[in-house]
Amino acid sequence: MRLVVDLNKCQGYAQCAFLAPDVFAMHGEEALVYNPRAEEEQREKLARAVAACPVQAITADGLHGAGAGSDEAARESSDAH
């Protein structure tokens, strides 16, 4: 599964690092480091991390096993100012 974090939005709440520690990790107090390619067995944890992010900064596809076009993938979008 592919994922990307909008690190402009990310405020270091670290929910993702608790819920999917094999994908997301805090580096220092506030910086997030993540693996943009999550293994299949991370699906459920990744889905929880996406849902739990307080600022909805995580976009992932393939969460529902259908490749592109999932709701999660489509949700993060044009909040340009």
Place this chain on the structure above:
Amino acid sequence: MPTDYLDRFRREGRIVIVGASLAGLRAAETLRAEGFTGSLTMIGDEPYDPYDRPPLSKAVLLGKASALHTDLPRRREIDAKWRLGVAATGLDMTAKRVRLADGDEVEYDRLLIATGVRARPWPKESEADLDGVLLLRTRDDAAALYRRLKAGPRRVLIIGAGFAGSEVASACREMGLAVTVAERAGAPLVGALGGVIGSVSAELYHENGVDLRTGVMVTGLESDSVGRVKAAHLSDESVVETDLVVVSLGSMRNTEWLTGSGLGAGPRGIACDAGCRAFDFRGIVTDDIFVAGDVARSPHALFGYQFLSLEHWGNAVAQAEVAAHNMISSSAERRPHLWVPAFWSSQFGVNIKSVGVPPMGEQIMITQGSLAERRFVGVYGYQGRIIAAVSFDNTRWLEFYERQIERGAPFPVEFATVDRRPEGRQPVDAAFPDPSLPTHGPTVTLSGYSPSDRQLVFTPARH
């Protein structure tokens, strides 16, 4: 009539996007999301699906991700014809055709240019070609650099202490590698954030065991008998013995392929209006060529209508969305690209983020926290208003400052802030270097007021 044309264009028009990275992909997705059902062609010079670059200098070098696996997730299917691994080499604006490196030509009704930037190579070609002299921009660059770092070089030399150079230096230290950083300016990050913040960055370098050399230039790279780099000569006559050199001198805009096309394109990028429509070289706006991402230069109302070039991830996304929307909308429905610049970097375990345009700042006030603790917010002022803010490990406050920038709040800062220290009561000179002196280059470039400004469009290539 125009409505008929637009309806038909949205149904069966041909859109070509040159540049298959972040901006190109998000534009394609927006076109489909907004109902474009015509043909869509994606042209990219790299042979890869669109991938994300920020992890290449962070997670990849830290060993937390593979350079080959940073593909961008898709928001939706885009049903495009992909031409990957083939660079665009020319544009015929009259015939509405893009020429490709393999000799093919692709016709368009509307074109989006998102060709981005590339790493500025070491200027002396014979030295740039030495074994052990690397750049960092692409997936292949990152894979090669990571392989070299893992092999345990005796000393890494990084030329240029901008964000990319700083992130590489940080990763080297995490791997326990000896690293020297040479920077022409007086401190790291000064082009982007000024000398006050640069001195904080310099402290981070020192604390983390980086051999930082400022106020120097690398004058030459020396090789051994089999063409491997073995030393670098600096302008202060010192010599750094090194077996791995990372050239981190900023970037160059990919506009050469437009030379002679008649488009307002040059080393500073492609000039476009706030609606992302490209200017031709006469300063007349086109209506069928749009620009987005790092290669674009567009006027911004919040920043005196100056033309801004932003090498920012968030700008690529936001501008792509606006460009795509405008490509398939009537003039009354078009939107301006008025995104407030924002970027992030993480280095030495510190999260650095910024909003606004720091290099416009004349003065800076530390409104929260303290420089000594590396946890603070600095606010930049320009002509009596707040123009930008930067945070070190204090990101949650930035959105507030973004609102202040948007409403042109006065500077010096009048409101009370949490955790204000005595050092933050008075503004001080933000200490940006003279912009006429080249450094590693800021990630935001202010480039004047109008597309007909001679220096904007007609600057001859200098590389």
